[in-house]
Every structure is written in structure tokens, then in C-alpha cells.
Amino acid sequence: MFNLGNFLTLSTFGESHGSTYGGIITNFPAGLEVDFSEVQYQLDRRKPGQSKIVTQRKESDTVNFLSGIFEGKTTGTPIGFTIENENQKSKDYGHLAEAYRPSHADFTYDQKYRHRDYRGGGKSSARETVNWVVAGSLAKQLLPEKVKINAYVSSVGEIFCEKPYQDLDFSKIDSNDVRCPDEETAAKMIARIKEIKKEGNTIGGTITCVIKNLPVGIGEPVFGKLQAELAKAMLNINACKGFEYGSGFCGAKMTGKDHNDLFNEDFSTKTNLSGGIQGGISNGMDVYFRVAFKPVATILQPQQSIDHEGNSVILEGKGRHDPCVLPRAVPIVENLAAFVLADLFSINKLRKI
Amino acid sequence: MFNLGNFLTLSTFGESHGSTYGGIITNFPAGLEVDFSEVQYQLDRRKPGQSKIVTQRKESDTVNFLSGIFEGKTTGTPIGFTIENENQKSKDYGHLAEAYRPSHADFTYDQKYRHRDYRGGGKSSARETVNWVVAGSLAKQLLPEKVKINAYVSSVGEIFCEKPYQDLDFSKIDSNDVRCPDEETAAKMIARIKEIKKEGNTIGGTITCVIKNLPVGIGEPVFGKLQAELAKAMLNINACKGFEYGSGFCGAKMTGKDHNDLFNEDFSTKTNLSGGIQGGISNGMDVYFRVAFKPVATILQPQQSIDHEGNSVILEGKGRHDPCVLPRAVPIVENLAAFVLADLFSINKLRKI
């Protein structure tokens, strides 16, 4: 319950200012030669301090695999792993023991649990996603090599990448700090984030993710539809506010005649407003979806707030925070998607006798 | 696995042209005096043939409770139920045994399972949602009475209900056939659907759902965030293409300073761009979300398609189909949301010693 995945599952632990994050991946098959450098590469894409437009905190984010891998290959038994928190400074957060930051989870955790680790947001910190990147980057290694998952920043605030994804060169995603493969748009986005950062403000945006060469048949017909599993995973990312796939909210404006994807004689479709999924099951076309992220709640400006007794206080974010989470969310989206796919892939192997 | 819910769960079965739909609800507590008329009322809101802008098929959609209820009260043991299919006419669908309808699941099911019930879409039919309405309308009876869940049609095609939900009178939702509480907009929507129906076409739209008076603390911090559980449920509805809550995709354009919801001294917030959820947990404000539905794929016009060998065929939808699913989707959204909440409510009772 409350794991990631259905058969291939990830169970996690860790709090912002605890000593360690970590997780257990169960039902990972035996015999995979693990590409550890890929895992670290994905962690590096997510880690703080990698560019000027993200938080300047430093974490090496090195993963320790504690079980389930022997002589470089998976053994089929649970994969335990940890990532040390190197940079926790609890004293930074003493002032938050009793104050509720606006649009943070301080108040809801306090009400739900009555006892919480308030340091750095405790359990509600997005540092949790470091676990997901470990698990997702391993899970991706279970997918057929031809399956390619690429996410990129498709908007920052009001700046949108107007080109359809088909016109973008995904090999350029990591060529700039904001992870938008359209250089011109990327430059505008970066400039906007720098501006916002200077103001001590933050900004939201969207990420588009495209999965190519997914075989037909992935996803389950009723409560495990591919789009529902992806949506659930994405909406669990800390700042996520929305998910749409294929034609998405635009499709809701259309008529059936315009929206239907007619077949070619090779079972591909002429259009792909369906987003590569019919009846919850992949149809062999590109699966693509878009995820909305709100602006980070911690701003480096004074804000009116209250403490746990309802008394008025003034809060001002201190320290090293992200002005925009989008660049670091790209590997989170990709690796989460990989985990979802690997889980459904496993299950699909059992669908026919 | 692949049930609805985590602790309170619904497991279902049924195909479009099988004899019976049904389900089992587990972990429903003992002692609830069941309001059966509420269950039937919700089924009636969903059933075909209720107005001129929905399918004219006839189904009485009467539920039979087979266990778990004794002398009108739940016993705490599994609640089994069935709904008979009264109106299946298999011969209507003989022509679909070998043809793949555009933007339907015929092709993906055939590839995934190699053997499928093709009649009326078989397992992929939205008739499955009849099970969800039964379960949701029971689950809703577990929630505190003050919790109010109201969904309404907020757009049909390009016609949007421009008023914010706060300005609408939810008691008027069922006062017109399209289930939009703003009479003027409703009239336009109905006219548009009639027009579309006359063309043998179909049209999409969006539903907005508002949950009022939800206590603080509902939802789980990591893989069971309230928004993620709602998104998963909604994206499992057959034509759903997107989900957003609170500020949603619009929030992605904003800055933190504008987006943060400042506290009042009574722990409510001055604004509610968060959509009543912080860190995955309800904060006592209104929870609201929006769901996008694509236009129905079956249109009463000839369409080019292929059969299972890739040969070109002409298909033309026959019979009684919905020109627009939105009006009938309103009770589905509401009752699904109720089930999600009742599940998380149960679990929340175990969060503190």
C-alpha cells in the first residue's frame, strides 16, 4: 500500500534532515547487468547545485546498493539502497518548528500526525525524489533498449516552447541549463528564471514527456490504465498540479470526427491525438503527456504567516532554494515514467498463457 | 492489484455484452444503515436514456446486493453486488469481430490478449462505470455528512462556463439535461450537443468537481497523495484525457509570490490556488479539480478503418450512442471521488496512536 508500482514496487523512506534516504525495490528480476553509471548520471541530472538556475545546495547524491546485486548483476531478491544526506543543517530550520509556511505542508502534517519532523519540511521535502530516480534509472534498464523516454521543459511561466515535440531534437535537452531542446526558447526561459531568482521569487512551468517505440499492449484495462498509472506517479511529484496526455485538455474542445485517429494499413495511426494509448493500453504510437508544476512555495521575500497557535508571524525564506524546479524535475519525470512502464511491462508478460 | 482503493477496495467484473456487471467491496465497516435509494438515485443519474442528449439505449441499472448487508445494515464483510445487462444484442456487433474501430480499444485488446470479447467493446466499454457508481454511492455514506461533493459540466467543446465555481448554485446541477448549473451556459451546451448529434458527430468537454468541508488530514504524504489518488481514479474513466487540481495548468504560469496561499489566523487561507491540498494532504479548504473528456469515438458517419489483417474497411457507427458523455460522467466523477475519499478517510483513522 502506498508504494510506487504494482508488481515491481518501490518502497521508500527518508526525511529532509534525517541522516539517510533509501528504498527497497521488490520483484526486480534476476540477471540484469546493472549499468551503475546510468544510475549516477540520472542522479547527477537531478542533484542540487548543477547549474546557476537551480538551488546552490551541495549534495553528492551517491547511491549505495546494499543487496539484490551480486558481482554486478541483479539476483532477483529485494534491492535495498541508501543515499546519505550530507548537507543537513538542522539549526537552519529551528525557526520553523512552530511556524507554518504558506503553501507548504507544515500545517497539514501537524494536523494529520500531531508530531512531525519540521526540519526542512521533513517528510514533505522533494528530496524524496532522489529515491525515485535511483529506482527509475534501474527499472529503465529492464525495458527493451529501443524504448526511449525523453522529457523536457516545455514552458516556464508564460514562455512556451511553441514547436511540437516532433520538431525538437531530444539530444539537445541537456545541452542547456533549463533542459528545453529549443535553444532559442531555452535562452528566454533561463533569462526569465534568473530574473525571478534575483527578485527572490519563484516560477512554475510544464514538462512534456515523450515515450517512443513502446510495444503494443502495455497498460491494464480497468484500474491500471497506462495513463492512470502515469498520472498517479506524476501527481505524486511534490509541486505537480496537473497531467494530460495525447490531446489532453485541448481534446476536450474537439469533435469525434476530428479527434479520431484513423488507422494506416500497418496498424499505426495517421494522427495521434490518443497519445499512444487506447483503452488504457499502448498502441505502438508515441505516448506523450504533459505535467504542470506550480512555482516553488519558498520565496526569499518576507511573507505574512501564522504559527501553530494561529499567531501572526513574518517569514522569509533563507538559504539555497530553487527559483524554478523544472530543470531538475526533468529526470524525475523520465525516471518515474520508466518505473511505471517497467512495472506494467512485467505484468503484461503474464497476460497470455 | 488493479483495484480501486487502497484499504477500502472495489474489485469489479463485467463486459458490455456479458450477462452481468458486478463487484466486491472489501473492508467496508459494519453498522452503516444503507440508504439504498441514494445508490439507485446515482445509478439513475448515470444510466442511458435519461434525456435526449444522451444515448437512447434502455437499461434499468438496478443493483442487487448479494452479501455484506443484513437487515439493511452493513455487516463488515465483503459486499458483493451485481447489475444485470438487460439490453445486450450481440448480433449488432457481429461486424466488429474483425474490424478495428478508430480510437477504440479493439486493436490494443487484440494485441494484448489475442482473444477478446469484441461485442460492444467488451471489457473496454464504459458500462464498467456502473460498478463504480454503486461502490462510490455506498462509500459516500461513510463520509461525514458535512462533506459535499459536487461535479458539473464546465465545458462542452468550445462552450465554457465562465463563472468561477464559487458563483454557481450547485443545487441546479441536475436541473437541466447537461448538468451545468449556469442556466444560460447550459442552454448553449445543450443546443451544441443537439447540433452535433444531428451531424452524427460527438463532442468532448470538461467536468469540474468541488469537495467542500473535507476535514484536514486526508491523503498520504508520499505515494498516496490525495491529488494523485484522485487523478488515478479519474484517468481510469474511459474517455478521460487530463486532470488538474487547484490552479492546475494555469498555476504553472505563475510566480510563487502570486501563487502562495497566505494563512488567516483560523488556519484557513486567503486564497486557494492550492486546491485544498498541501503535501498531498487536505488542508480544510475546498478541494477542486477539473477533468478533460475527449469526444466519444463512435460517430454515426462512415469512417475509413482496417480489419485485423490490415485490410481497408469502411465503418459506420450504428445504434444508440452518446453524442457527448459529459452529462452522464458527472455522477461517475462524483461517486469515484467519494470512493477515493472514503478510502483515505479510513486510512487516516490509523495515522495516530
Added chain:
Amino acid sequence: MFNLGNFLTLSTFGESHGSTYGGIITNFPAGLEVDFSEVQYQLDRRKPGQSKIVTQRKESDTVNFLSGIFEGKTTGTPIGFTIENENQKSKDYGHLAEAYRPSHADFTYDQKYRHRDYRGGGKSSARETVNWVVAGSLAKQLLPEKVKINAYVSSVGEIFCEKPYQDLDFSKIDSNDVRCPDEETAAKMIARIKEIKKEGNTIGGTITCVIKNLPVGIGEPVFGKLQAELAKAMLNINACKGFEYGSGFCGAKMTGKDHNDLFNEDFSTKTNLSGGIQGGISNGMDVYFRVAFKPVATILQPQQSIDHEGNSVILEGKGRHDPCVLPRAVPIVENLAAFVLADLFSINKLRKI
């Protein structure tokens, strides 16, 4: 939660005097040509009234498959089924609304739920096992044909079948009413049960189950050990008091030198005190286990008891009860074991890349 099985699962409903029993089997693969006569055959072996030494109640115990099977073959989607209760006579049980029968679940249900269906034991009735036989007899069809599961009555009261299972002819199990393949012992058992029945008393016994030709590799290393899954299933049978496999409780008296099963050069073992399982995983040798059943609690003699207020009452079982459940428990044990194996079989397919 609280289903039978881990991946292949059975969820059930039904009460002794409700209208219907039934269940949903999920994750059953597509493409199996169902042998319906085998299902009915197993139901007939379990049903009441089949011989003079079991209850004389009459139930046809016919299963209705409502979904998941099309044109005789499974479709990979949930299999819903029901079995009507034909013979419920609620008035027989009016006297039990307020009395607690000794060694029945009346008291515990009342305390746990405060509201229960008291008729015929309600949910606690062993009639529930009819669901398991349906599911198990289907699941068995997923196993390799060479896998043979045979259970037999190995003791009734103090009468034991002294021969080791290797010396028995399993084809004779059903050749007599008590289902012990050793004719001489069977005759003694039957005589004993008749005697007991005449007294209005009941008697316990044990069932031995032997699984032959199970491939190596079935079972999971930590919380899903093959023996643990079998034990869990068996201990859920209503009158079951114990489970042992391989050397069992006798093995606890032995030394390692005597207990170890030495290998032959073909990886079989010279002895099989292990009962075909090492580290929770089948090793290719016979898996065998023994299940203890207490005597049926309902006796046709007056017994002192109490009502729900603690007042003394005299109860006397009426109607048609089993003097000994063992003969009817044989197909329950076999089909439950089949379900457990089919579940672990599925999962084992995903253990290697």
C-alpha cells in the same frame, strides 16, 4: 488485502443464508480453453449430500461464469462468478439470533462487528469454500499438465492410514465415501463416522496432500515461501487446526545428520524429509503436507451454552450437518493448493530477465 493469492487473486463474497456466493478472479491469463466439466466435477466432490457420511443438505452448486470467458476461452480480464444458494431456510436459524453456539464464531463476530448475519453462521459458514473450489479448479488448468495434486483422508479420529503415501494408489481416492485410498482403512473410517453420526456426535481427522512433478523454482524466498503460502491457505479453511510439510513435527525430533536429504547426481534427493521445498522454493521432489481438522462444532446433542446477554441456554443442533468434514475437505485442500501453486507459478515467470 485479505484475498487468496498474491498476483493471481481471488476475492470472494457470500453468507450461508444470503442468496448467492461468488467471487472475482483477477490476473488470470487470456487464452485458456476452460474445462468447465472439471470445475463442476470438483464442485460435485465438495457438495453436500453426495454420500451417507456427509450432510444430507441438497445444493446443486452450479457455477455461473459472468465475465472473463468468451466462446469458452479466458480473455485475460476479471472472471466473475456466482453460485446460487438454493437451500437456505432462514427460519431454521431464528433461535440462533441471540444464542452463542459453543466453538462457533457467533460470539466473536458479534463482538467484532456488533451487527452480523446470524443465520447458519452467516459469513463464518464453510459454505464459503465453494468459491475456493471454483477458483482452484480453474487455476489448476494453468499448471503444467504433469503437475498432479492429490489429497486424501489420512486419519479419522484415532484411525490412521498407516501406509506411506508412496504405497497408495491415488486413483482410488474417490472410490469410497471417505476418500482414503487404502480400502481397508477406509472401511474402518466409514464405520467410525457412521457410529459417530448415530450418536449425534462429530469427529476430526487429517488430510494428506501430495503434489507431484512440480517444477523446480516455485515459491518466493522471504515472505512468500511455498510452505508459508500453503499453510496460510490451509489455515483459512474453517476447521483447520494445523499444518505440517515434509518431516513436519516429527522432523523436530531428528538430528541434522538423519534429516538432511542427500543429493543424487541428477539433482533429485535420496530422501525427501524436506517435503520438496528448500528455502521456500520447490526443488523438484514431491511436495507433501498434512492438515489437521477439528471435529465439527455442531453436534446433535443438547449442549449448555449462553445467549448474548450471558444467560444460560440449552442448545441442540438440528438439521443436516456433517458428522465429519474430512471427505468433503479433500477437494477443498486440493483446489486451494492448486490456486496457491498457480499464483506462485505466474510470479516465477517474472523472476529472471
Added chain:
Amino acid sequence: MFNLGNFLTLSTFGESHGSTYGGIITNFPAGLEVDFSEVQYQLDRRKPGQSKIVTQRKESDTVNFLSGIFEGKTTGTPIGFTIENENQKSKDYGHLAEAYRPSHADFTYDQKYRHRDYRGGGKSSARETVNWVVAGSLAKQLLPEKVKINAYVSSVGEIFCEKPYQDLDFSKIDSNDVRCPDEETAAKMIARIKEIKKEGNTIGGTITCVIKNLPVGIGEPVFGKLQAELAKAMLNINACKGFEYGSGFCGAKMTGKDHNDLFNEDFSTKTNLSGGIQGGISNGMDVYFRVAFKPVATILQPQQSIDHEGNSVILEGKGRHDPCVLPRAVPIVENLAAFVLADLFSINKLRKI
């Protein structure tokens, strides 16, 4: 899947010669003041080297809690923990890379996974139970204080503690090395184990566990019967061969008239052959069960065996092994039972509205 527990769950990892064991406990409620010394006390009761009749390996078995506990109290979020392996010497086990030890899991793991950590049995090592003791000793702190769980060694080989548990003083369980509270029997058991040890042999035995003051209502009616959950947990212990509760296998010899537990007017029963459980639910009487353990497979004598190609080899156990696991299994049985109870306790809180 394949966790311990249903709602309160334990997921684990670790191999005999990996660096670390550990686990994640989910759905543990917030607000428990953790008694860490109790956890360590239980680990000390299980750890190697504590007396002359158990293995002389040395492990400090210190647990590190990494999350879910803040300022000494649980926070309601996942509790991650690790225990370092201090004493792994991989070179000791090089000779086992290719040989299959009799009655060990070497062969079955090799067949199931094709790639395994062979050092010290890898995943199949009983060192895994260290995780269970951590989780169980925490879970026990969730139970009402009056609930008392006591296990003791009731037989070693042919030496049985003949007294019924009611005549034993449980406070003496830990007063001797073998953990049998009857001093006279304990002395015989210890002498027998020393003798066996001197021979380089090993010996089996049984453990009896008694749970006192368990409230009425614990356990679930169908697939989660209290006895089934206990049996599953116990049969997952590495050397366990059998489980019986209440009258157990002896009850199978009895008649209903003798076996039925008649009520007293206070709802207690005059006898307790039921073992404190009716219909899978605790009835307020003592719950007691007995667990059989086979003799340890590793003996310090030469044994004929084979390697992975089927070639004959001679193996001789080396190093520091338990001549009898029973004394160290006592805390494993107790703490596992505590976990099972705490899980069912939680769930029972949700059974009535």
C-alpha cells in the same frame, strides 16, 4: 506483495554476506514514544554468540533507525532501519560457489534465479530474521500493554517439556540458555544440545507461544484468519516445518462433544481447545500455538553432495554454526507474532463505523 503484514507492513532486504540488512515499516502510527532498549533487548536475545549452545559468531546487531522517528517519537511516516553485517568473511564461502549443500537452498536458488549470492547462503540465510525482530519489537509497542506474548522451547529432539503451559513460570524463560522455563527439562535439553554439538551434529525441536489478554475481535473472517496469519508468518521462518494452534493435530483425533469449548456466563470458556480463536477471530481466551523446527542443515561432519554440474563432492560444514536454533528462535517467534497482532489490531479499528 511478499511483505510481512497487511496494513502495517514490513519490507526487508539483505543477504548473509552483504554489507547490511534492513527494512521499511509502513503505516506505523505517529505518536509512539519508542522504547529503543526493548528493541535492542530483543535483538540481543536473538543474536549469535550469546551462550555456549548457539553459534559462536559475533555480531553486535545494532539497529540504526534512519527515518520515521523524531525526537524519540514516531512520526507516522515510513520507518527505515539498517543493521550492519560486521562479521562477513566471504572467503570462508568460496568453496560453496559451485557446490550444493544438502537440505540448503543452494540448488533451488540457482535454478530459480540463475544468478545468486552464494556466500553464506546469501538471501536464504536466517540472518534475515534480524529484520523481523526489529520490526516486531517495535510493533509490540503498539499493542495494549496487557497483551503478553511468551514463547519458549517446548522440545529439543525427543526431550519434551511435559507440563502444560499453564503450569510454567514464563518469567523463567530467559533464565537458562535454552529458553525452556521448566528448569529440569531445560537442563536435559542443554545437555542434549552440548552432546549433539560435540558430535558436529544438529537437532530440531518445537517452540510453544502463548498470547495472553488479547482482546476479542482480532483477526479477519475469510482470508485473514488470525491462525492463518500466524501460520504464514511462522512458516516463513527458515527451519520451520509445522504449525498448530489450540488442540492442533491432537484435536483431529477428538469428537465434537469432547472438543467443544463450553461458555461460562462471562463469555469466557470452560476449556480452550480452540486456542483462543473462533472463526479466525480472537475470543478473549489465551491464544497458543506450537511451531516445529527441523535440525539445522549445516553439520560439522563430512557429507556426500554434488556441485552445480552434478559431480559428486564431499562437503564439511566449517565455522560457527548453531547446533540447535531453538533458543535463538524464541525471540523470533515472539516478535513475529507481535507484528502479526499489531497489523490485525490496526485493521480491526476500522471494522465498525
